[in-house]
Every structure is written in structure tokens, then in C-alpha cells.
Amino acid sequence: MTPGAEQYGLLIQAVASRRDREAFAQLFEYFAPRLKAYLMKAGAPAGAAEDFAQDAMLTVWRKADLFDPTRASAATWIFTIARNRRLDVLRRESRALPVPEIALAAEEPERPDDHLSNIEQAGLLREAMQHLSPDQIEVLRLAFFLDNPHSEIARQLDLPLGTVKSRIRKAMIKLRTLLEPSSVGDFS
Incomplete structure (x- = not known):
């Protein structure tokens, strides 16, 4: 029945x-x-x-x-x-699966200027993230650092899925704007 x-x-x-x-x-x-x-x-x-x-x-x-x-x-x-x-x-x-790197006998060590460039980029990103709201930082942390799907983030934060997606999108737009070459160093 x-x-x-x-x-x-x-x-x-x-x-x-x-x-x-x-x-x-x-x-x-x-x-x-x-x-x-x-x-x-x-x-x-x-x-x-x-x-x-x-x-x-x-x-x-x-x-x-x-x-x-x-x-x-x-x-x-x-x-x-x-x-x-x-x-x-x-x-x-x-999501692309990571391709295992094959160690070559004559592999070049990381160049000091590459290492310095990576440190500078990480610093710029940290500085740019300080200009995001705590809500935006939290959804980025859950999505990109902890690799949670959007639905799981919505469940964890007790938010509608659309709100989670909107916060991620707005945070990414703001970061992109702050990190563009024309605005690097201009975080006011």
C-alpha cells in the first residue's frame, strides 16, 4: 500500500x-x-x-x-x-589524484630564490587572508585546507549550502583582487 x-x-x-x-x-x-x-x-x-x-x-x-x-x-x-x-x-x-614523483638520481635541489619566492607568496596570502571576515576564513579552511565537500561544511556550520558556496566565492574573489600584481602590497 x-x-x-x-x-x-x-x-x-x-x-x-x-x-x-x-x-x-x-x-x-x-x-x-x-x-x-x-x-x-x-x-x-x-x-x-x-x-x-x-x-x-x-x-x-x-x-x-x-x-x-x-x-x-x-x-x-x-x-x-x-x-x-x-x-x-x-x-x-x-579531483586529480596526485601523480607520484619519480626520484631521479640527478635531481636538482630547490634553488634558494625559488624557496624565497614561495615564502614571500605564502606571506602575501596570509596578509591577504587577514582582510577576510572570520566566516569566510572558516569556510576556506574547511574547504581547502581540510578538503571537506561543501555539503559537509554546511552540515558542520549549520548553514544552508548556498550560503557556504556564496562565502567561498566571495572570499576567493576578494583574495584574487588583493593578490593581483597591480594590488600586491596594497592591503588597505
């Missing part, structure tokens, strides 16, 4: 409050095939789409207590989880 659209939120709340397996089974039966079809239309191969759908439903089971029916419908919430899981995997896969 498939519940009406207005009852999906109640099923999620049943999963959250009492770990109701029957409620979860109804959610899974209804949403899993729809998630798979949606993800396949978005370009995922059938096997991967099924994995993403199952992963999304497992997240529904684990995080049902985070569902807020005042912010989104159950379907929107579940489809967003599936989409974000897929995007996280695509981002991880698109």
Missing part, C-alpha cells in the same frame, strides 16, 4: 521518533525506484544510480530526525539527499 503524498513526512517522523521499520519500508518501496530513475536521467549508470539511491535511503534512515516539514516536502528532502550524494562522489572523482 502506497501512502498519499502528505503522509511521507509522517513516515519520516515515525522513522525518526521510533525507528519504525514498517514506515521506512514504505518510504523505501516508494522512493528507491524513483531515485534510481531520477539519477539515471541525470547521467548515472544503472548500477551507480541504484547505489546512490540505496545510499540516499540509508541517509534517510540515519538522519530522519533532521527532516523539517516546514522547510521542504519529504520528496524534496529525499531527492536532495540523493542528488547531493551523487555530486559529492562526482567531486571526489574529478
Whole structure:
């Protein structure tokens, strides 16, 4: 038996409050095939789409207590989880893996002027980052130094995903402006 659209939120709340397996089974039966079809239309191969759908439903089971029916419908919430899981995997896969360097017998040591240049650039970056807001510094630290996906940053900071992306973009624009050759040394 498939519940009406207005009852999906109640099923999620049943999963959250009492770990109701029957409620979860109804959610899974209804949403899993729809998630798979949606993800396949978005370009995922059938096997991967099924994995993403199952992963999304497992997240529904684990995080049902985070569902807020005042912010989104159950379907929107579940489809967003599936989409974000897929995007996280695509981002991880698109990052270039580091190529191991092959040590050559006659490898040149680092030149002193290169080392000095690297130190100067790091100093300029530190100085430029002092002109960012604490919120911008925090999202940059989480994104680039700790290599967290945007969705994880949003979860950690309890912010909407769009706010995280906006802070990162604004911080990068400001850093780029401050570090352009015409403005180097002009941090006022």
C-alpha cells in the first residue's frame, strides 16, 4: 500500500521518533525506484544510480530526525539527499589524484630564490587572508585546507549550502583582487 503524498513526512517522523521499520519500508518501496530513475536521467549508470539511491535511503534512515516539514516536502528532502550524494562522489572523482614523483638520481635541489619566492607568496596570502571576515576564513579552511565537500561544511556550520558556496566565492574573489600584481602590497 502506497501512502498519499502528505503522509511521507509522517513516515519520516515515525522513522525518526521510533525507528519504525514498517514506515521506512514504505518510504523505501516508494522512493528507491524513483531515485534510481531520477539519477539515471541525470547521467548515472544503472548500477551507480541504484547505489546512490540505496545510499540516499540509508541517509534517510540515519538522519530522519533532521527532516523539517516546514522547510521542504519529504520528496524534496529525499531527492536532495540523493542528488547531493551523487555530486559529492562526482567531486571526489574529478579531483586529480596526485601523480607520484619519480626520484631521479640527478635531481636538482630547490634553488634558494625559488624557496624565497614561495615564502614571500605564502606571506602575501596570509596578509591577504587577514582582510577576510572570520566566516569566510572558516569556510576556506574547511574547504581547502581540510578538503571537506561543501555539503559537509554546511552540515558542520549549520548553514544552508548556498550560503557556504556564496562565502567561498566571495572570499576567493576578494583574495584574487588583493593578490593581483597591480594590488600586491596594497592591503588597505
